[in-house]
Amino acid sequence: MHSVSVKNLSLNFGAVSVLKTMNLDVEEGEFVVLLGPSGCGKSTLLNCLAGLLDISAGEIWIKGKNVTWAEPSERGIGMVFQSYALYPQMTVRGNLTFGLTIAGLPKDEIEKRVARAAEILQIGPLLDRKPGALSGGQRQRVAIGRALVRDVDVFLFDEPLSNLDAKLRSELRVEIKRLHNQLGNTMVYVTHDQIEALTLADRIAVMKGGVIQQLADPHTIYNKPTNLFVAGFIGSPTMNFLHGKAIDGGTAFQFGDHRIDLSGYDGGAVGNREAAVLGLRPEHITVHATAPAGPSLPAEVEIDENLGADSLLWLKLDGQSVCVRVPVEGRLPSGTKVHLGLDIAKASLFDAASEQRI
Amino acid sequence: MSEVKRPNPLFRNLTAKLAASPMIFIVLVVFIGSTIWTVASSFTGIKTLPIFTPQEFYDNWVGWDQYVRLWNTPRWITSITNLAIYGVLYSGFAFIIGFLLAVLMDQKIRAEGVFRTIYLYPFALSFIVTGKVWAWILNPAFGLEKTVRDLGWASFSFDWLTNRDMSIYTVVIAGLWQGSGLVMALMLAGLRSIDDEIWHAARVDGIPKWRTYLQIVVPMMRPVMITIFVIVASGSVRVYDLVLALTQGGPGNSSQVPSMYIYEKLFVGALAQGTAASSVLLLATAIILVPWIIVEFGKKSRS
Amino acid sequence: MTAMSSASTVTPNGAKPKPMFAPGRVLIYTLLIVTSIYYLIPLYVMVITSLKDLDQIREGNIFIPTMKPTFDAWIKAWSAACTGLNCTGLAPGFWNSVFITIPSVIVSIAVASISGYTLANWPFKFAEWCFTILLVGSFIPYQVFLYPLVIITREMGIYSTLYAVIFVHTVFGLPILTLLFRNYFASLPEELFKAARVDGAGYWRIFFNVLMPMSLPIFSVAVILQVTGIWNDFLFGVIYAGPTNYPMTVQLNNIVNSLQGVKEYNVEMAATILTGLVPLTIYFLSGKYFVRGIAAGAVKG
Numbered sequence: 001m002h003s004v005s006v007k008n009l010s011l012n013f014g015a016v017s018v019l020k021t022m023n024l025d026v027e028e029g030e031f032v033v034l035l036g037p038s039g040c041g042k043s044t045l046l047n048c049l050a051g052l053l054d055i056s057a058g059e060i061w062i063k064g065k066n067v068t069w070a071e072p073s074e075r076g077i078g079m080v081f082q083s084y085a086l087y088p089q090m091t092v093r094g095n096l097t098f099g100l101t102i103a104g105l106p107k108d109e110i111e112k113r114v115a116r117a118a119e120i121l122q123i124g125p126l127l128d129r130k131p132g133a134l135s136g137g138q139r140q141r142v143a144i145g146r147a148l149v150r151d152v153d154v155f156l157f158d159e160p161l162s163n164l165d166a167k168l169r170s171e172l173r174v175e176i177k178r179l180h181n182q183l184g185n186t187m188v189y190v191t192h193d194q195i196e197a198l199t200l201a202d203r204i205a206v207m208k209g210g211v212i213q214q215l216a217d218p219h220t221i222y223n224k225p226t227n228l229f230v231a232g233f234i235g236s237p238t239m240n241f242l243h244g245k246a247i248d249g250g251t252a253f254q255f256g257d258h259r260i261d262l263s264g265y266d267g268g269a270v271g272n273r274e275a276a277v278l279g280l281r282p283e284h285i286t287v288h289a290t291a292p293a294g295p296s297l298p299a300e301v302e303i304d305e306n307l308g309a310d311s312l313l314w315l316k317l318d319g320q321s322v323c324v325r326v327p328v329e330g331r332l333p334s335g336t337k338v339h340l341g342l343d344i345a346k347a348s349l350f351d352a353a354s355e356q357r358i
Numbered sequence: 359m360s361e362v363k364r365p366n367p368l369f370r371n372l373t374a375k376l377a378a379s380p381m382i383f384i385v386l387v388v389f390i391g392s393t394i395w396t397v398a399s400s401f402t403g404i405k406t407l408p409i410f411t412p413q414e415f416y417d418n419w420v421g422w423d424q425y426v427r428l429w430n431t432p433r434w435i436t437s438i439t440n441l442a443i444y445g446v447l448y449s450g451f452a453f454i455i456g457f458l459l460a461v462l463m464d465q466k467i468r469a470e471g472v473f474r475t476i477y478l479y480p481f482a483l484s485f486i487v488t489g490k491v492w493a494w495i496l497n498p499a500f501g502l503e504k505t506v507r508d509l510g511w512a513s514f515s516f517d518w519l520t521n522r523d524m525s526i527y528t529v530v531i532a533g534l535w536q537g538s539g540l541v542m543a544l545m546l547a548g549l550r551s552i553d554d555e556i557w558h559a560a561r562v563d564g565i566p567k568w569r570t571y572l573q574i575v576v577p578m579m580r581p582v583m584i585t586i587f588v589i590v591a592s593g594s595v596r597v598y599d600l601v602l603a604l605t606q607g608g609p610g611n612s613s614q615v616p617s618m619y620i621y622e623k624l625f626v627g628a629l630a631q632g633t634a635a636s637s638v639l640l641l642a643t644a645i646i647l648v649p650w651i652i653v654e655f656g657k658k659s660r661s
Numbered sequence: 662m663t664a665m666s667s668a669s670t671v672t673p674n675g676a677k678p679k680p681m682f683a684p685g686r687v688l689i690y691t692l693l694i695v696t697s698i699y700y701l702i703p704l705y706v707m708v709i710t711s712l713k714d715l716d717q718i719r720e721g722n723i724f725i726p727t728m729k730p731t732f733d734a735w736i737k738a739w740s741a742a743c744t745g746l747n748c749t750g751l752a753p754g755f756w757n758s759v760f761i762t763i764p765s766v767i768v769s770i771a772v773a774s775i776s777g778y779t780l781a782n783w784p785f786k787f788a789e790w791c792f793t794i795l796l797v798g799s800f801i802p803y804q805v806f807l808y809p810l811v812i813i814t815r816e817m818g819i820y821s822t823l824y825a826v827i828f829v830h831t832v833f834g835l836p837i838l839t840l841l842f843r844n845y846f847a848s849l850p851e852e853l854f855k856a857a858r859v860d861g862a863g864y865w866r867i868f869f870n871v872l873m874p875m876s877l878p879i880f881s882v883a884v885i886l887q888v889t890g891i892w893n894d895f896l897f898g899v900i901y902a903g904p905t906n907y908p909m910t911v912q913l914n915n916i917v918n919s920l921q922g923v924k925e926y927n928v929e930m931a932a933t934i935l936t937g938l939v940p941l942t943i944y945f946l947s948g949k950y951f952v953r954g955i956a957a958g959a960v961k962g
Contacts, residue, residue, distance in 0.1 A: 047855070050855070050859060051858075052855050052858060052859075054370065068364075069363075069364065069365050071858075071861070072855075072858045072859045072861075073858070073859060073860060073861030073862075074861075077859065078859065079855070079856065079859045081852040081855065081856060082852065083850050083852045083853075084852075085850060085852035085853045085855065085856035086856075087853065087856075087857075087871055088875060089874040089875065098857075098860050098862070098870075099859070099860030099861050099862075102860060102861040102862055102866065103861055146856070146860070158852075371783050371785070371864070373863065373864040373865070374779050374783035374785070374864050375785065375788075377775050377776075377778075377779055377864065378775070378776055378779040378780075378785075378788045378791075380772045380775075380776070381772065381773075381776035381779075381788070381791060381792070381795070381835060381839065382787070382788065382791050384795075384831075384832050384835055385791040385792075385794050385795050385798070386791070387813065388806060388809070388810065388813065388832050389794060389795060389798035389801070389806075390794065390798075391809065392805065392806045392809030392810065392813075393798075393801060393805055393806075395809050395812075396805045396806075396808070396809060408808070408812050459696065462689055462692055462693055463693075465689050467689065467690070467693065471948065473693055473697060474948070474952065475945070475948050476697045476700050476701060477696070477697070477700055478944075478948075478951070478952065479700070479704070479941065479944055479945070480700065480703070482889050482893075482937075482940045482941055482943070482944035482951070483893065483937045483940060483941065484892070484893030484894075484895065484910050484936065484937070484940070485893070485895065486893075486895050486910040486913055486914050486936070487893075487910075487913070487933050487936055487937040488703075490913065490914075490929060490930075490932075490933040491703045491706065491707050491930075491933060492703065494706065494707075494710065494723065494926060494929070494930060495702075495703060495706055495723065497926075500718065500719075500722075500723060500926065501723050502723075504722055504723075505722035505723060505724055508722050535699075535700065535703065539700070543952050588800065592800045592802075595802050596802050596803055596804075598895075598896060599895040599896060599910070599914075602895075602914060603913075603914055616804075617802075617804055620804045620807070621804075621807070624807060624808050629808065632808065633808065635804075636802065636804040636805045636807075637805070639802040639804055639805070640801060640802060640805050643800055643801060643802055646800075647797070647800055651797075
């Protein structure tokens with residue numbers, strides 16, 4: 001039994017198709033992140049799961065129950081919002097107990113749950129304050145608490161950290177991870193921040209245009225992106241793309257006048273292809289003064305950006321810009337001629353027409 | 359596993375639909391139903407008893423007769439001419455006065471709140487009160503005329519209130535006093551909504567202030583201005599109680615307005631004549647609304 | 662002034678304060694003050710006339726202040742002036758206006774706030790369609806509806822009663838108020854509404870427990886708008902309320918001002934002030950909300 005199961009879900013606003021025949025199964029206790037650029041439908045999907053949007057077709061199952069047409073409060077979910085969405089006129093305690101009172105829970109049960117949430121989230125001293133008197137981090141904690149007291153199996157997070165500054169964001173990120181470990185609930189988490197996705201998720205669903213492009217664990221998403229979009233969306237700086245063709249029965253890649261040996265490629269059968277794209281992440285390229293053994297390309301240094309821990313080297317390669325992550329070893333002046341060593345085993349090869357990984 | 363059927367969308371969020379039903383009732387019955395009934399009945403000969411069924415309408419149908427009679431009635435011609443005079447002068451002057459006051463108010467002046475309170479307070483008063491006050495001020499025997507004469511200008515004459523040719527202009531004066539503050543407040547809100555950057559840019563470019571207003575700010579405010587114009591102009595079509603309190607439509611019939619004509623016909627046994635006159639006003643309003651609808655429609659199609 | 666000058670000596674980095682006596686400034690303030698006088702004169706004339714006795718009115722001119730103010734005219738206007746056939750002053754009209762205004766304000770705001778809430782938070786096609794018609798319909802001249810509303814209220818069995826006026830005020834308040842409330846509720850964070858739904862709150866509970874406590878400003882604006890609008894109404898009162906319920910404006914207009922052939926202008930002006938007193942008081946006490954109400958209603962529309 002899946003914890004959350006989306007079956008052939010689609011959503012149209014008039015003639016516009018927002019979510020297209022979508023399928024998604026989330027396991028019990030799993031942390032799934034919906035990741036994508038704005039307008040990709042990730043928040044929309046989450047709102048559908050919560051029952052805040054009526055879907056056009058398909059089914060939604062939560063904990064073995066078809067909840068497609070159930071009210072949000074009857075679905076066994078708790079939700080945390082980007083803007084916290086705390087009721088400003090109620091105290092923190094009021095915010096936590098509002099839903100429980102509506103549900104008609106007995107007083108001592110409500111007390112017990114509030115006490116537990118307050119302990120887990122360390123918001124005990126704030127219980128009698130109004131949201132206006134809290135800091136951003138505290139507010140988000142209360143918002144999580146409101147989901148927590150509902151005592152549900154599935155937590156839905158809608159970009160919960162994007163209103164916080166960078167420092168608080170990383171703190172709360174760790175805290176959410178800890179919470180997940182401690183509670184073991186199923187969590188579906190929407191974000192556009194790939195760092196959040198990569199650090200929090202058991203599995204990431206990368207979305208674009210109302211379609212899940214790839215659903216996999218962070219390692220696979222990062223190292224074996226299924227198509228050009230996922231490859232380009234994940235990773236910063238983005239993956240370098242070399243446009244060329246696969247030749248010699250797929251054993252080599254022709255880039256301009258250069259021939260790159262593909263024998264070490266970790267993927268499917270390549271074959272000859274008229275148009276292909278070779279994707280290499282900045283850290284999978286090395287810089288050498290002379291041509292190294294194995295596949296390599298000559299290039300010219302343009303800019304050397306020192307980031308502290310390492311450097312980003314921007315090079316010119318047959319008129320194309322390429323970025324390489326290198327250890328900091330003194331600056332390479334602009335115009336220096338170098339050779340790039342390519343780690344083909346970690347590269348991704350795409351068909352240029354279908355944009356799919358080979 | 360249980361099969362869950364899609365609920366009938368008609369009953370989804372039923373409470374919301376029930377709660378909106380008063381609004382829907384009012385729109386359907388009052389706004390749509392009444393308009394249709396008024397226009398349709400203007401093509402009949404009904405006098406006191408309203409009719410509803412198609413058969414009744416068919417039996418009483420007289421075509422354009424009511425309109426022919428309407429435009430052959432001198433009193434209606436006077437009324438509609440007065441409305442045109444009032445509408446054009448009131449809307450025009452309210453617009454100019456309102457804009458100039460708003461520009462003055464926009465000069466980072468001290469005590470802005472005091473001035474705004476003064477300009478706008480007449481708008482809080484009813485037309486009846488406005489009419490009574492101005493009737494008193496313009497009273498030739500005791501008001502302005504007498505005051506100026508007492509000061510020594512014995513031949514001074516300001517008898518508009520009792521002058522057949524001028525009485526409608528007293529309505530304009532009183533109307534402007536009552537309503538121009540509203541235009542000022544709306545214009546000021548429009549001016550304030552313009553980005554300060556525009557002013558900075560104009561100053562950097564060395565454009566004089568008056569040119570910035572005329573050539574940059576006014577064009578930018580065009581949608582706001584059209585909205586204000588529609589509000590002011592469509593409001594002026596309704597003028598009734600102001601005339602009633604100020605001149606009672608007199609002297610004679612000289613300051614009659616269509617609303618008075620309609621009111622009388624509706625309630626003294628010439629129902630269809632009244633609804634025909636109402637339909638003319640409806641048409642006039644529709645013409646005023648056209649620019650607004652174009653703006654609103656243009657806004658939607660652009661975005 | 663002191664705060665400004667001391668601030669400018671400490672931190673002389675703000676904008677240079679405009680000198681008050683530069684020629685351009687003098688012109689601006691002159692214009693502002695002259696126009697202010699024009700707007701204030703009717704109020705002034707109204708007040709001093711009401712404080713004079715008839716002899717003073719006959720002898721002096723309307724702009725001269727009185728040296729012997731008397732409230733006789735006020736007392737007469739309130740309790741003894743003749744309106745139509747009755748000589749009971751404006752007091753009954755005042756109370757009629759109160760009895761019309763209070764329920765009309767409550768009912769019209771209740772209907773409009775719920776409609777606006779539905780449109781903002783629970784929209785459905787038909788309601789949105791109706792709302793568009795309502796907005797356009799708000800510009801239709803009242804004359805078009807006058808007789809149909811007589812028929813409608815007669816069919817409802819309430820014509821010529823308080824209920825009919827309340828109904829009519831609700832109808833004509835609906836477009837502007839619904840727009841006001843719809844825009845306000847739409848400006849509140851949508852996530853708050855979603856959170857309440859996840860918490861299991863339904864249509865009414867969200868309205869009363871979540872949104873209403875945050876909506877005091879807009880309700881104040883609506884109350885001010887409606888109280889002044891309904892108090893100042895004349896036409897609907899005349900047509901639908903029935904003679905026993907005539908509001909104050911109708912009585913003011915019907916005031917019979919002859920006493921042995923002499924027009925009692927002082928009584929008439931006192932009556933005029935009395936009629937304008939309620940909306941004026943509200944206006945002066947709530948200037949900011951009043952402006953916000955008319956601006957929000959008009960410019961956003």
